Amino acid sequence: xxxxxxxxxxxxxxxxxxxxxxxxxxxxxxxxxxxxxxxxxxxxxxxxxxxxxxxxxxxxxxxxxxxxxxxxxxxxxxxxxxxxxxxxxxxxxxxxxxxxxxxxxxxxxxxxxxxxxxxxxxxxxxxxxxxxxxxxxxxxxxxxxxxxxxxxxxxxxxxxxxxxxxxxxxxxxxxxxxxxxxxxxxxx
Numbered sequence: 001x002x003x004x005x006x007x008x009x010x011x012x013x014x015x016x017x018x019x020x021x022x023x024x025x026x027x028x029x030x031x032x033x034x035x036x037x038x039x040x041x042x043x044x045x046x047x048x049x050x051x052x053x054x055x056x057x058x059x060x061x062x063x064x065x066x067x068x069x070x071x072x073x074x075x076x077x078x079x080x081x082x083x084x085x086x087x088x089x090x091x092x093x094x095x096x097x098x099x100x101x102x103x104x105x106x107x108x109x110x111x112x113x114x115x116x117x118x119x120x121x122x123x124x125x126x127x128x129x130x131x132x133x134x135x136x137x138x139x140x141x142x143x144x145x146x147x148x149x150x151x152x153x154x155x156x157x158x159x160x161x162x163x164x165x166x167x168x169x170x171x172x173x174x175x176x177x178x179x180x181x182x183x184x185x186x187x188x
Contacts, residue, residue: 002135002142004063011037011085015169018079018087020145025124026138028097030114031145032089033171034178036156040084044162047084057132059083065140067121067131074118075127079135090157090168091115093176094123116178154181 002021007014015037023029038045046055046068057066058080066078066086078086092114094101101113101123114120121127135142150172155163157179170181 002063002144004061004134004136007062007079007081007135009081011039011081011087012167014079014081015087015167016151017145018089019151019169019171020147020149022095022141022143022145023089023092024096024141024143025126027141028100028124029141030092030095031171032091033093033174033176034089034091035169036088036090037167037169038078038086038088042162042165042167044156044159044165045084045086047086058086060132063135065126065130065133065135067126067128069128070118075121076117077121077124077126077130088117089120090117091170091174091176091178092120092123093171093174100125111176115176119178152181 015035018032018035021032023032040047047058051059054068057064060080062081064080066080067075069075077089080086094110094113105113105123113123152170152172153166154168155166156168170177
Protein backbone atom coordinates (compact mmCIF):
# COMPACT_ATOMS: atom_id res chain seq x y z
CA UNK A 1 0.00 0.00 0.00
CA UNK A 2 1.14 3.53 -0.71
CA UNK A 3 1.17 5.47 2.57
CA UNK A 4 1.35 9.12 3.59
CA UNK A 5 5.16 9.17 3.34
CA UNK A 6 4.87 8.29 -0.36
CA UNK A 7 2.97 11.56 -0.90
CA UNK A 8 5.26 13.77 1.21
CA UNK A 9 7.44 14.66 -1.81
CA UNK A 10 7.42 17.16 -4.67
CA UNK A 11 4.25 16.81 -6.74
CA UNK A 12 6.04 15.93 -10.00
CA UNK A 13 7.90 13.07 -8.28
CA UNK A 14 4.65 11.72 -6.87
CA UNK A 15 2.88 12.15 -10.23
CA UNK A 16 5.46 10.05 -12.07
CA UNK A 17 5.45 7.39 -9.35
CA UNK A 18 1.64 7.07 -9.59
CA UNK A 19 1.61 6.03 -13.24
CA UNK A 20 0.88 2.31 -13.27
CA UNK A 21 -0.22 2.24 -9.60
CA UNK A 22 -3.53 0.56 -8.83
CA UNK A 23 -6.29 2.72 -7.33
CA UNK A 24 -9.24 1.01 -5.69
CA UNK A 25 -12.19 2.73 -4.07
CA UNK A 26 -14.42 0.35 -2.13
CA UNK A 27 -12.88 -2.44 -4.23
CA UNK A 28 -13.60 -0.76 -7.58
CA UNK A 29 -10.91 0.76 -9.79
CA UNK A 30 -7.88 0.05 -11.89
CA UNK A 31 -4.46 1.15 -13.07
CA UNK A 32 -3.66 4.87 -13.06
CA UNK A 33 -2.74 5.81 -16.65
CA UNK A 34 -3.03 9.63 -16.64
CA UNK A 35 -2.42 12.36 -14.06
CA UNK A 36 -1.77 16.10 -13.90
CA UNK A 37 0.42 17.84 -11.35
CA UNK A 38 -0.54 21.11 -9.63
CA UNK A 39 1.81 23.04 -7.35
CA UNK A 40 1.23 26.03 -5.07
CA UNK A 41 3.43 28.21 -7.33
CA UNK A 42 1.40 27.20 -10.39
CA UNK A 43 -1.18 29.80 -11.54
CA UNK A 44 -3.47 26.94 -12.69
CA UNK A 45 -3.57 25.39 -9.23
CA UNK A 46 -6.54 25.80 -6.89
CA UNK A 47 -4.00 26.61 -4.15
CA UNK A 48 -2.29 29.47 -6.01
CA UNK A 49 -4.25 32.23 -4.21
CA UNK A 50 -4.18 30.53 -0.81
CA UNK A 51 -6.49 28.40 1.26
CA UNK A 52 -10.27 28.58 0.89
CA UNK A 53 -13.04 26.32 2.22
CA UNK A 54 -13.11 24.55 -1.18
CA UNK A 55 -9.38 23.77 -1.36
CA UNK A 56 -8.63 23.27 2.36
CA UNK A 57 -7.69 19.60 1.83
CA UNK A 58 -4.78 20.76 -0.39
CA UNK A 59 -3.25 22.43 2.66
CA UNK A 60 -3.77 19.43 4.92
CA UNK A 61 -1.49 16.45 5.42
CA UNK A 62 -0.04 14.55 2.45
CA UNK A 63 -1.76 11.37 1.39
CA UNK A 64 -5.34 12.60 1.56
CA UNK A 65 -8.02 13.07 -1.09
CA UNK A 66 -8.92 16.49 -2.43
CA UNK A 67 -12.30 16.21 -4.16
CA UNK A 68 -14.04 19.14 -5.80
CA UNK A 69 -16.98 19.72 -8.12
CA UNK A 70 -16.64 21.30 -11.57
CA UNK A 71 -19.28 22.65 -13.95
CA UNK A 72 -21.83 22.11 -11.18
CA UNK A 73 -22.05 18.39 -11.95
CA UNK A 74 -18.73 16.49 -12.11
CA UNK A 75 -16.36 15.54 -9.30
CA UNK A 76 -12.59 15.37 -9.57
CA UNK A 77 -10.25 13.28 -7.41
CA UNK A 78 -6.83 14.60 -6.45
CA UNK A 79 -4.12 13.21 -4.19
CA UNK A 80 -2.59 15.79 -1.83
CA UNK A 81 1.21 15.90 -1.71
CA UNK A 82 3.10 18.61 0.14
CA UNK A 83 1.00 21.61 1.28
CA UNK A 84 -0.65 23.35 -1.65
CA UNK A 85 0.18 20.64 -4.19
CA UNK A 86 -1.93 17.80 -5.54
CA UNK A 87 -2.12 15.27 -8.35
CA UNK A 88 -5.33 15.21 -10.39
CA UNK A 89 -6.19 11.61 -11.30
CA UNK A 90 -7.35 11.97 -14.92
CA UNK A 91 -7.78 8.38 -16.14
CA UNK A 92 -7.68 4.72 -15.13
CA UNK A 93 -7.51 1.47 -17.01
CA UNK A 94 -10.54 -0.26 -15.45
CA UNK A 95 -9.67 -3.59 -13.83
CA UNK A 96 -11.98 -4.23 -10.84
CA UNK A 97 -15.73 -3.77 -10.54
CA UNK A 98 -16.41 -3.18 -14.23
CA UNK A 99 -20.10 -4.06 -13.95
CA UNK A 100 -20.63 -1.49 -11.19
CA UNK A 101 -18.69 1.09 -13.24
CA UNK A 102 -20.85 0.38 -16.30
CA UNK A 103 -23.99 0.75 -14.18
CA UNK A 104 -22.82 4.12 -12.81
CA UNK A 105 -21.70 5.34 -16.24
CA UNK A 106 -24.78 4.27 -18.19
CA UNK A 107 -23.35 1.22 -19.93
CA UNK A 108 -20.52 2.89 -21.87
CA UNK A 109 -17.65 0.83 -23.28
CA UNK A 110 -14.61 -0.14 -21.23
CA UNK A 111 -12.36 2.57 -22.71
CA UNK A 112 -14.89 5.27 -21.76
CA UNK A 113 -15.52 4.16 -18.16
CA UNK A 114 -12.68 6.16 -16.54
CA UNK A 115 -11.24 8.23 -19.41
CA UNK A 116 -11.44 11.65 -17.76
CA UNK A 117 -11.54 12.97 -14.20
CA UNK A 118 -15.33 13.38 -14.04
CA UNK A 119 -15.96 9.98 -15.62
CA UNK A 120 -13.46 8.38 -13.24
CA UNK A 121 -15.11 9.85 -10.13
CA UNK A 122 -18.55 8.81 -11.37
CA UNK A 123 -17.42 5.26 -12.18
CA UNK A 124 -15.82 4.85 -8.74
CA UNK A 125 -18.65 6.56 -6.84
CA UNK A 126 -16.50 9.42 -5.52
CA UNK A 127 -18.09 12.72 -4.48
CA UNK A 128 -17.65 15.58 -1.99
CA UNK A 129 -18.23 13.25 0.98
CA UNK A 130 -14.78 11.81 0.27
CA UNK A 131 -12.89 15.12 0.34
CA UNK A 132 -10.13 14.97 2.96
CA UNK A 133 -10.17 11.19 3.47
CA UNK A 134 -6.86 9.39 4.00
CA UNK A 135 -5.66 7.50 0.93
CA UNK A 136 -4.08 4.73 2.99
CA UNK A 137 -7.35 3.68 4.65
CA UNK A 138 -10.69 2.32 3.45
CA UNK A 139 -12.48 3.00 1.21
CA UNK A 140 -9.22 3.78 -0.64
CA UNK A 141 -6.47 1.31 -1.48
CA UNK A 142 -3.40 2.28 -3.50
CA UNK A 143 -0.92 -0.34 -4.65
CA UNK A 144 2.46 0.51 -6.21
CA UNK A 145 3.06 -0.13 -9.90
CA UNK A 146 4.57 -3.40 -11.01
CA UNK A 147 7.90 -2.61 -12.63
CA UNK A 148 8.79 0.75 -14.12
CA UNK A 149 6.25 1.86 -16.74
CA UNK A 150 7.12 4.05 -19.73
CA UNK A 151 5.79 7.54 -19.00
CA UNK A 152 5.21 10.34 -21.51
CA UNK A 153 4.59 13.98 -20.58
CA UNK A 154 2.86 16.88 -22.25
CA UNK A 155 0.71 19.97 -21.60
CA UNK A 156 -2.24 19.79 -19.23
CA UNK A 157 -5.84 19.85 -20.48
CA UNK A 158 -8.61 22.41 -19.98
CA UNK A 159 -6.62 25.22 -18.39
CA UNK A 160 -5.49 28.62 -19.66
CA UNK A 161 -2.88 29.63 -17.10
CA UNK A 162 0.27 27.51 -16.96
CA UNK A 163 -0.98 25.39 -19.87
CA UNK A 164 2.47 25.16 -21.42
CA UNK A 165 3.94 23.24 -18.47
CA UNK A 166 4.42 19.55 -19.41
CA UNK A 167 2.80 18.42 -16.15
CA UNK A 168 0.40 15.92 -17.68
CA UNK A 169 1.91 12.47 -17.31
CA UNK A 170 0.55 9.38 -19.04
CA UNK A 171 1.29 5.70 -19.39
CA UNK A 172 2.89 5.70 -22.85
CA UNK A 173 0.69 3.96 -25.41
CA UNK A 174 -2.33 3.48 -23.14
CA UNK A 175 -5.69 3.38 -24.97
CA UNK A 176 -7.47 4.47 -21.75
CA UNK A 177 -6.39 8.15 -21.69
CA UNK A 178 -8.88 11.02 -21.55
CA UNK A 179 -7.44 12.12 -24.88
CA UNK A 180 -4.26 11.28 -26.77
CA UNK A 181 -1.07 13.12 -25.95
CA UNK A 182 -0.51 15.28 -29.07
CA UNK A 183 3.21 15.97 -28.75
CA UNK A 184 4.92 13.99 -26.03
CA UNK A 185 7.74 16.12 -24.64
CA UNK A 186 9.55 13.33 -22.89
CA UNK A 187 9.43 9.67 -22.20
CA UNK A 188 10.62 9.01 -18.67
